Amino acid sequence: MVKDSSSMAPRLSDFCYPDAPEEDKYSVCVHCGFCLEVCPTYQAWGDENHSPRGRVFLIKSCAEGELPLDESVIDPVFTCLDCRACETVCPSGVQVGALVEEARGQVFHARREHGDRDPLMRLFLRGIFPRPGRLKTIRRLVRFYQKSGLRTLARSTGVMRVLPPQAREMEDVIPEIGRGPAIDVLPTVMVPKGARKATAALFTGCVMDVFFSDVNEATARVMVRNGVEVHVPREQICCGALQVHAGDRDMAREMAKKNIEVFERAGVDYIAINAAGCGAALKEYPELFHDDPAWHERAVQFSARVRDITQLLVEVGFDPPKAELPMSITYHDACHLCHAQKIRREPRSLLTSVPGVDLREMPDSDRCCGSAGIYNLTHPDMAGELLERKMDDVPEGVEAIVMGNPGCMMQIRLGVKKRNQQLRVMHTVEVLDLAYQREETP
Ligand code: SF4
Ligand code: SF4
Incomplete structure (x- = not known):
């Protein structure tokens, strides 16, 4: 039921715009309810409409014309954190995140047509x-x-x-901004000293390179140290994850096309990314091109080369640091790393390979910290509640909380600041980089 907006009067009703939620995604929900106990919004409010099962049902009803696209659907679709915890436990493989994102795309179209723009x-x-x-x-x-x-x-x-x-x-809690964005500061190509195991283009990202360019520089050093030739394509742009989350899928497609072209030209084995949210978005580029076979194929080829930095290091065979780094840490699983990309083991293998590092697991390390893109700005109460729970779970006596996503780093920095704690908030590669630097200290 795709609407030709040139010939029909605007109306805010069912999913009548291109790129609507797909039947093969919502029809596989068997209503078992296994997802309820892991969903942060259902746990907080106890309202079925704000659960994964409820959201899938609302989206299905709207897609089948049984419900209008009004606030009763829009609100639950936008209170979703897109954390994907439900997908980890769902026995039917329902892609709740993709459904919610596609539904937001319909809302974005409808609002634009009604002149209701923010x-x-x-x-x-x-x-x-x-x-x-x-x-x-x-x-x-x-x-x-x-x-x-x-x-x-x-x-x-x-x-x-x-x-x-x-x-x-x-x-x-904005960190001290460093000397320059890594995309400008790093050389275009960095060659390892010993044997070359692989080539990888570093995806520098937007938030990561604005606020945490040091992490990008550390990522490049750690890759080179492990035999990876690092390329830094200067023409790359932001991945488009925020646009997908907000429903602006046309803009996200434009951004994806630009990045696909840029990284095709780089001619490397891998595309390395250190931001979980961006990594998930890059791996999901094919989702944006259902109706465009040529770009879909290019997106599939692109996504097949994308690796989170921890995944890449394990895949090429990393070199465990030799110097001691006496430090007790805990690890927070960023939602888009553990739930969206299913990466849990690799960061832990890297961290525990460092002599002296004592990794103390926190309970529910894979529960969302409340960052969730810009959720902490759009839904501060829910985000604040999740942050409090996360900070409550940090084991006593650790010196650092380690993770693999810039949004979580900002959010957890806020948690540390609010509690006036002396805790470092670090990216996984920063721990490795620190350990490698110690090898060089006489
Ligand atoms: S766990 Fe999956 S199949 Fe079961 S209700 Fe939730 S979304 Fe539906
Ligand atoms: S993505 Fe997260 S917030 Fe959204 S329905 Fe699933 S568990 Fe709930």
């Missing part, structure tokens, strides 16, 4: 994230703000109070 979202999704030059300008402005004393002035004069509380909290 100018701020539009600015970020279309005006900033797809444009690397503007992202770099933001990075420079934040760095100037931090280094020039403006931040101190803003905080001391109370001018920050004009910002919404959640934006104020996030401003408080």
Whole structure:
């Protein structure tokens, strides 16, 4: 039931736009309810509509024309964290995340047709994230703000109070911005000293390179140290994950096409990524091209080469560090690493290979921390509740919480700050990089 918007009067009803939720995804739900106990929103509110099973049912009903696309469907679709915990336990393999994203695409189309646009979202999704030059300008402005004393002035004069509380909290935990984005600072090609095991192009990302460019630099060093020739394609852009989450699938497709072209030209064995959310999005590029066989095939080829950095290091055979790094840590499983990409073992193998590292598991390490893209900005209460639970689960006495996603790093930095704790928040590759650096210290 694809709508030709040029000939039909606009209406906010069922899924009548292209790229709608697919029957083969929602029809496999057997209503068993195994997903209920892992769903953070169902656990918090006890409302079936805000459970995976409920969301799938609402989406199916809308797709079959039994329900209109109104707030009774839109609200549960947007309260979903897209954490995919339900997919890990679902015996039928229901792709709840993909269904929710496709349903959001329908909402995005319907709202656009009704002139109901959020100018701020539009600015970020279309005006900033797809444009690397503007992202770099933001990075420079934040760095100037931090280094020039403006931040101190803003905080001391109370001018920050004009910002919404959640934006104020996030401003408080933005890391010190480093010397430059890795995409500019790193050489175009880095060659390992010994035998070359593989070639990989580093996907530098947007949030990762704006706020955590040090992690990108550490990732490149760790790959080179392990025999991987690293390429850094300068023309790459943001992966489009935020656009997919928000339902702007047309923009996400444009961004995916650009990246597919850029990384095809790189001619490497692998595409290495250190951000779980971006990694999942890159691996799911084929989902965006159901109706376009030529691009679908190119997306399949592209995605087959994508590896999370921990997956890549295990696959090529990493070299365990030799120097001691006495440190007690705990590990937080980012949702898009453990649930979306099924990567749990690899980061732990790397971390426990470091002599002196004592990995103490936290309970429910794979429960969402509340970051979930921009969920902590759009649904601060739920995100705050999940963050509190995550911080409660951190084992006593650890020195660092380690993870593999920049969104989680920001969110957990906020948790540490709120509790006034002396805990480091680190990416998995930073621990390895630190250990390798110690080998070089006489
Ligand atoms: S676990 Fe899967 S099949 Fe069972 S109710 Fe949930 S989504 Fe449906
Ligand atoms: S993705 Fe997460 S929040 Fe959404 S339905 Fe599944 S478990 Fe619940």
